Amino acid sequence: MKLSVIAIGRDRSGAEIELFERYAARLRPELSLTTFGDGVGTAAEIKRREAKAISAKLRPRDYVVALDEAGVLIDTVGLASLLDQWRLTGNDCVFVVGGAEGLDASILSRAAVTLSLSKLTFPHLLARAILAEQLYRAQSILGGHPYHRASHA
Numbered sequence: 001m002k003l004s005v006i007a008i009g010r011d012r013s014g015a016e017i018e019l020f021e022r023y024a025a026r027l028r029p030e031l032s033l034t035t036f037g038d039g040v041g042t043a044a045e046i047k048r049r050e051a052k053a054i055s056a057k058l059r060p061r062d063y064v065v066a067l068d069e070a071g072v073l074i075d076t077v078g079l080a081s082l083l084d085q086w087r088l089t090g091n092d093c094v095f096v097v098g099g100a101e102g103l104d105a106s107i108l109s110r111a112a113v114t115l116s117l118s119k120l121t122f123p124h125l126l127a128r129a130i131l132a133e134q135l136y137r138a139q140s141i142l143g144g145h146p147y148h149r150a151s152h153a
Contacts, residue, residue: 008099
């Protein structure tokens with residue numbers, strides 16, 4: 001199963017991109033990234049245009065995971081469990097990160113699952129880095145690697 005991210009907001013140099021790339025390269029297979037520039041216009045127009053660009057990159061068999069503030073909150077062990085389940089589908093897993101206006105309803109309805117990274121709001125470049133690190137951590141958990149240290153009560 002390949003893992004990829006489709007995100008709104010062009011790549012720029014900086015710490016967030018470097019952090020994403022560091023964790024993306026550690027994943028096996030490596031996490032790929034496709035980006036689209038931020039839209040212009042009204043919020044509805046922006047979301048519609050971004051949805052059109054995102055939809056054009058999605059293949060029918062892709063297992064789509066939308067990241068949205070209204071999505072389900074899970075912990076890292078839960079993400080590892082989901083990742084393990086998604087592997088069984090035999091489909092590639094595509095994580096979709098929206099722009100400042102969020103994701104269009106058409107993308108949310110296309111998603112097999114909608115997750116939230118946090119109740120906090122992150123810049124989309126930072127959200128990508130957090131996602132990549134969490135996917136690496138989840139993959140480490142599944143592989144029995146000691147990278148993840150569960151909290152001790």
